[in-house]
Amino acid sequence: MIEILTAGEVERARESGRLVGNILHTLKSRCQVGTNLLEIDQWTKAMIQSANADSCYVDYAPSFGRGPFGHYICTSVNDAVLHGKPFDYQLKDGDLLTLDLAVSKNGIAADAAISFMIGTHAAPEDLRMIDTTEKALAAAIDAARPGNRIGDISHAIGQVLSHAGYQINLDFGGHGIGSTMHQDPHVPNDGQPGRGFVLRPGLLLALEPWIMSDTDRLVTDADGWTLRSETGARTAHSEHTVAITENGAEILTLPSA
Structure with missing residues (x-):
């Protein structure tokens, strides 16, 4: 299903986006050597509940996971890149x-x-990988203009990642979002320009470039959720939710000024 939101629904999406941005900003400021991943999960739960919002993860049980997820945030460390399930681990320097x-x-x-x-x-x-995903996300947002197509976004991401020397996994990528977390259209992290769904105002997309330093192959942890690089290599992931407007993409998930 591809949803096109009304102006009123986009305004509600702005509120959801600010909340996500603010929570992530707060969590980043709290995370330090010795912080436990389970602490991060509890902090997230408290902030979601205090905002009278709902977690999209805690009851999430898609076909690719061993659900329900049972936690409020994904915490992926080092060679984990997607769907990192919080567990009893204290963060270390580096x-x-x-x-x-x-x-x-x-x-x-x-x-x-x-x-x-x-x-x-x-x-x-590690810093180069993070920077590369952020640059790829910026390129994706720039390409997310009305009249462009999904393939234009995918191509923009892929150009940045491949030119930086990284292999690209196409199993998981960006997606439509709205009344539910994961919707069509799928937004691969590489593709051909001029192909796919035509972007128009009211469409919300979660754009998420992610890479692994020396492979494009994933393995799944015994927890049935956490996806890691097959080689044990480090990983990075950057994502924003954007709304397509008449003037281009509006980033919804920035923290409040």
Whole structure:
């Protein structure tokens, strides 16, 4: 299903997006050496509930996971890149942490992810990966203009990732979002320009470039959820929810100024 939201629904999406952005901003400021992933999950739960919002994850049980997910945020560390299920692990100096959060408020969902380093020891390649996903996300947002197609977004992402020397996995990518978290259209992280669904105002998309440093192959943890690089290589992931408007893409998941 592809939803085209009304002006009123887009306004509600702005509220959901700000909440996601604010929670991620707060969590990043709290995460340090010694922080437990289960603490992050509890902080997230408290902030969602205090905002009278709903988690998109806790009861989520898609075909590709061993559901329900049972937690309020995805916490992916080092070689984990997607759907990281929180567990009893204390963050260490030099860890690369990705937080991926989706929340619904007033019936509209928003989804975003950030990758960042813990402590003071940051490997240059880790920083390069994070920077590359952020640049790819910026290129995707620039391409998300009315009249363009999904393939134009995918191509923009793929150009940045491939030119930086990274292999691209097409199993998981961006997606439509609205009254539910995951909707059509699928937005692969590489593709041909001029192909696919035509973008028009009212469409919400979650755009999410992600990479692994030396592979494009994933393996699934015994928890049935956490996806890791097959080689044990480090990973990075950046995501925003955007609304297509008459003037281009409006980023909804930025924190409040």
